[in-house]
Amino acid sequence: MNDREKSLIEECKQGDIESFELLIKDHQQMAFNIAYRMLGNIEDARDASQDAFIKIFKNIKNFKGDSSFSTWMYRIVSNTCLDELRKKKKHHNYSYDNPIKTEDGEMSRNIPTVENTPEEIINRKESQKLIQNALNKLSDQNKAVIVLRDIKGFSYEQIGEILNCPEGTVKSRISRARVALKTILVKDMELFNNDYVKI
Amino acid sequence: MKCNDIQEQISLYIDNMLDDNDKEILIKHLEECNQCSAEYDSLIAMINMCRELPMLELPENYEIGLNNKLKTAEAENEEKVQITTIVEKIKQKNWKVYASIAAVFIVFVISVTGLNSVKTNEIDPGSEIAHDNAIIYEQPTASPEESRSDGNMQFSKSSQDSPVVENEIVGRGLEPSSDMMAPVDAVESQVITDGRKVIKNAFLSLDIENYDEKFEKIINLVNASGGYVEHSDTQYSHYVPDKPEESLKIGSITARVPENTFLSIVDQVKGVGIVTNFGMGGQDITMQYRDTVNEVENLKIQEKRLREIMEKADNVKDILEVERELSRVRGDINRMTGDIKRWDDLVGLSTINISLNEIIPKDKKIEPVSDNIWEKAGKGFIRTINEMVSMLEVAFVGFVSILPLLLLMLVIGTPTILFIKKLRRRQ
Numbered sequence: 001m002n003d004r005e006k007s008l009i010e011e012c013k014q015g016d017i018e019s020f021e022l023l024i025k026d027h028q029q030m031a032f033n034i035a036y037r038m039l040g041n042i043e044d045a046r047d048a049s050q051d052a053f054i055k056i057f058k059n060i061k062n063f064k065g066d067s068s069f070s071t072w073m074y075r076i077v078s079n080t081c082l083d084e085l086r087k088k089k090k091h092h093n094y095s096y097d098n099p100i101k102t103e104d105g106e107m108s109r110n111i112p113t114v115e116n117t118p119e120e121i122i123n124r125k126e127s128q129k130l131i132q133n134a135l136n137k138l139s140d141q142n143k144a145v146i147v148l149r150d151i152k153g154f155s156y157e158q159i160g161e162i163l164n165c166p167e168g169t170v171k172s173r174i175s176r177a178r179v180a181l182k183t184i185l186v187k188d189m190e191l192f193n194n195d196y197v198k199i
Numbered sequence: 200m201k202c203n204d205i206q207e208q209i210s211l212y213i214d215n216m217l218d219d220n221d222k223e224i225l226i227k228h229l230e231e232c233n234q235c236s237a238e239y240d241s242l243i244a245m246i247n248m249c250r251e252l253p254m255l256e257l258p259e260n261y262e263i264g265l266n267n268k269l270k271t272a273e274a275e276n277e278e279k280v281q282i283t284t285i286v287e288k289i290k291q292k293n294w295k296v297y298a299s300i301a302a303v304f305i306v307f308v309i310s311v312t313g314l315n316s317v318k319t320n321e322i323d324p325g326s327e328i329a330h331d332n333a334i335i336y337e338q339p340t341a342s343p344e345e346s347r348s349d350g351n352m353q354f355s356k357s358s359q360d361s362p363v364v365e366n367e368i369v370g371r372g373l374e375p376s377s378d379m380m381a382p383v384d385a386v387e388s389q390v391i392t393d394g395r396k397v398i399k400n401a402f403l404s405l406d407i408e409n410y411d412e413k414f415e416k417i418i419n420l421v422n423a424s425g426g427y428v429e430h431s432d433t434q435y436s437h438y439v440p441d442k443p444e445e446s447l448k449i450g451s452i453t454a455r456v457p458e459n460t461f462l463s464i465v466d467q468v469k470g471v472g473i474v475t476n477f478g479m480g481g482q483d484i485t486m487q488y489r490d491t492v493n494e495v496e497n498l499k500i501q502e503k504r505l506r507e508i509m510e511k512a513d514n515v516k517d518i519l520e521v522e523r524e525l526s527r528v529r530g531d532i533n534r535m536t537g538d539i540k541r542w543d544d545l546v547g548l549s550t551i552n553i554s555l556n557e558i559i560p561k562d563k564k565i566e567p568v569s570d571n572i573w574e575k576a577g578k579g580f581i582r583t584i585n586e587m588v589s590m591l592e593v594a595f596v597g598f599v600s601i602l603p604l605l606l607l608m609l610v611i612g613t614p615t616i617l618f619i620k621k622l623r624r625r626q
Binding site for chain 1: 206207209210211214216241242245246248249250251252253254255256257258261262264265266268269270272273276277470
């Protein structure tokens with residue numbers, strides 16, 4: 001932690017909003033992106049990351065300086081996102097292809113897909129979408145480690161501090177999460193192949 | 200080694216987290232086992248896909264939204280802090296203190312009422328004045344609260360200079376000497392209970408960045424506190440014609456803020472920039488204030504008596520005399536009430552002098568080589584060329600403009616020279 005950061009933190013403890021904005025300026029995008037990968041859409045990511053920053057601002061008095069400020073900050077960001085995911089589950093978000101129940105039985109929703117033209121599948125964008133979709137299907141814990149390790153490239157040590165668990169746990173979690181993500185991806189790819197490539 | 204055990208090892212191997220021994224074993228296994236090496240390849244492919252996920256830009260208005268949220272959070276926080284401090288204060292003073300205060304108060308009231316009844320018994324019921332006095336002097340000790348509010352009322356009435364005061368004094372019908380004393384006492388106790396009259400002021404010199412924004416912030420602070428800006432000025436201290444945004448400004452603000460928010464405003468203004476000079480001062484005018492208030496009261500009584508005399512006076516000379524005296528007294532009263540009002544204003548609104556000096560933050564970042572250096576050099580080059588061209592132009596124009604003269608000289612000069620030469624030859 002450099003001197004500038006330290007002095008800014010001191011000013012934030014006095015409740016100075018401007019210093020706080022200076023302090024988080026370089027971290028805003030990263031925080032937003034972590035939230036985006038965890039939550040899967042821009043609106044939620046914006047709200048969650050902003051909420052996280054407000055929590056940080058309110059609780060900056062409790063920051064003792066025993067870890068680096070950025071790590072402490074990302075811990076709050078990821079916790080806020082995990083909370084958000086938990087909340088979302090309570091709200092029962094139905095997926096698009098959830099069957100509609102009618103008197104005669106279940107009926108599958110037929111949603112036209114405009115995007116999935118074969119050209120675009122090859123497109124890099126499509127693979128990104130594939131990854132994000134697979135991510136959304138992961139469990140919260142797995143999602144967090146994948147986002148932090150493979151998408152944002154934090155070190156094992158940092159992840160341990162952010163998620164508040166020992167490095168050994170981080171190791172096993174990352175490997176489990178990768179296997180889980182790979183399984184989902186493989187399944188999705190098969191679906192793709194069945195739907196589009198047979199032609 | 201079983202393939203199931205190797206799962207975690209592969210993941211660690213990808214991140215280069217294995218020690219050399221384990222690494223060797225794993226590499227060997229990967230060479231042998233097709234299934235595991237396929238697993239390794241697919242994991243690598245997947246991680247690469249993850250890494251390639253782009254970093255999203257912040258959505259529009261992200262920072263503005265955050266700023267708004269922060270401000271509301273800050274406001275809530277302050278409220279909470281205030282409430283908690285009050286609660287804590289109440290908690291800190293435990294019930295024992297309250298109980299003892301209550302007990303003392305009860306004992307006090309009982310003893311005073313007891314004393315009072317004894318005294319009234321002792322006094323000769325015939326002397327009304329003495330009885331009155333006893334009550335007047337007992338009252339303040341019996342219940343300070345009541346006497347304070349009483350004093351306040353009296354003071355406000357007298358300062359308004361209404362005939363009610365006069366009636367009150369007349370109604371008491373006491374001797375002139377005590378007549379003079381009674382309101383004075385009341386006023387005196389009022390000023391003391393009112394606290395000290397202190398004119399507060401402060402001066403601050405600040406080094407700031409972003410002059411306009413900080414200036415606006417200070418003005419807002421002052422306005423939000425219920426004060427006003429008495430005077431402000433701004434000027435450039437260093438003006439860069441090419442880049443107005445890099446120019447530096449200096450300025451000053453004289454603000455008047457309510458006395459109770461004075462300290463907090465000073466603190467907040469201090470937070471705006473780097474404080475280079477700071478001072479606070481207070482002028483205690485309690486004595487002066489009290490003296491003036493007393494004097495006004497005395498003058499009012501004098502005025503009242505002069506009016507009485509005026510009514511009795513019958514010859515013109517006396518009337519004129521009294522009239523003159525009256526107008527002098529009236530003038531004094533007006534002047535002094537004016538003083539009192541001015542003091543009230545000065546005490547109620549403290550003055551803060553702020554001088555602002557904009558600086559370029561040299562320590563925040565390393566200034567990059569200005570990116571239009573080539574443009575600047577080019578401009579310099581062109582400027583020199585232009586100067587040269589214009590110099591040549593001037594020279595050319597000068598030459599052309601003296602051309603007729605040269606021709607004339609040529610026309611006149613050559614024959615004369617020839618003529619002179621001829622003359623010489625002849626000689």
